[in-house]
Amino acid sequence: MIRAYARNYPLLSRIVLYVFCVVALVSFISSGIQLYFTFQLEKQHILSTLESLETSQIETLSNHLWNMDTEAMEIQLRGVLENPDIVYIEMTNEQDRKQSFGVLPANEGDLITRHYLLQRQLGADTVELGSVTFTATTANSRNRLFKTTFKALASQLVTLFVTCFAILFLFIRLLSRHINTIVHYTGTLRVGELDRPLRLSRLTN
Numbered sequence: 001m002i003r004a005y006a007r008n009y010p011l012l013s014r015i016v017l018y019v020f021c022v023v024a025l026v027s028f029i030s031s032g033i034q035l036y037f038t039f040q041l042e043k044q045h046i047l048s049t050l051e052s053l054e055t056s057q058i059e060t061l062s063n064h065l066w067n068m069d070t071e072a073m074e075i076q077l078r079g080v081l082e083n084p085d086i087v088y089i090e091m092t093n094e095q096d097r098k099q100s101f102g103v104l105p106a107n108e109g110d111l112i113t114r115h116y117l118l119q120r121q122l123g124a125d126t127v128e129l130g131s132v133t134f135t136a137t138t139a140n141s142r143n144r145l146f147k148t149t150f151k152a153l154a155s156q157l158v159t160l161f162v163t164c165f166a167i168l169f170l171f172i173r174l175l176s177r178h179i180n181t182i183v184h185y186t187g188t189l190r191v192g193e194l195d196r197p198l199r200l201s202r203l204t205n
Contacts, residue, residue, distance in 0.1 A: 016165075016167060024157060027160070035145055035146070049083065061076060081102050087136065089101040090135075091131070107137075110142070112136045113133055
C-alpha cells in the first residue's frame with residue numbers, strides 16, 4: 001500500500017518522508033542529549049553514595065575491626081554490596097593483609113573508587129587499623145539508561161511512522177486526489193474538447 005501511494009503521489013510522499021526523517025533526527029539528537037545529562041546525574045548519585053559511606057559505615061567497620069568481629073564485618077560489607085552500583089570492596093588491616101568482597105570489573109573506565117582509613121580513637125591518640133576501598137561502576141547505570149532510552153525512542157519512531165502515514169492518507173483523501181484529477185484533466189485536454197467539464201469526486205454524507 002505504501003509503495004502504491006509513493007508511486008501515485010510522489011511529491012506528497014517525498015514531503016512526508018522528509019518530515020519523518022527530520023523529526024526522527026531531532027528525536028535521536030534530543031534522546032542522545034537527554035541520555036548524556038541523565039547519565040551525568042546518575043554518575044553524581046553514585047559519587048554521593050560512595051561519599052556517604054564515610055559517615056554511615058566507616059566508624060562501625062572500624063569498631064568491628066578493632067574488636068576482631070570478622071562475622072559482623074563481613075555481614076556489614078556484604079550489605080554494602082547489595083547496592084547494584086557498588087561491585088567491589090577491598091579492606092586492608094594494619095598487617096597489610098587484604099580481604100576482598102565482590103568482583104572487580106575489567107573495564108577500568110567505568111570504575112569510581114573511594115578510599116577511607118580505618119581508625120580508632122584512644123584518648124588523645126589515633127590508632128591506625130587499616131583502610132577500606134569501595135569500588136562502584138557506572139556500567140549498570142549506563143546499561144539501564146540505554147535500555148530505557150531505546151524503548152522510548154522505538155516508541156517515538158513507531159508513533160511518528162503511524163502519524164506520517166495517517167497524514168499521507170488524509171492528504172490523499174482530502175486534497176491530493178483533487179489535484180491529481182485536475183492535473184490529469186489539463187494533461188489530456190485537447191483543443192476540440194474545451195467544453196469538456198471537469199468533474200471532482202466529493203465525499204457524500
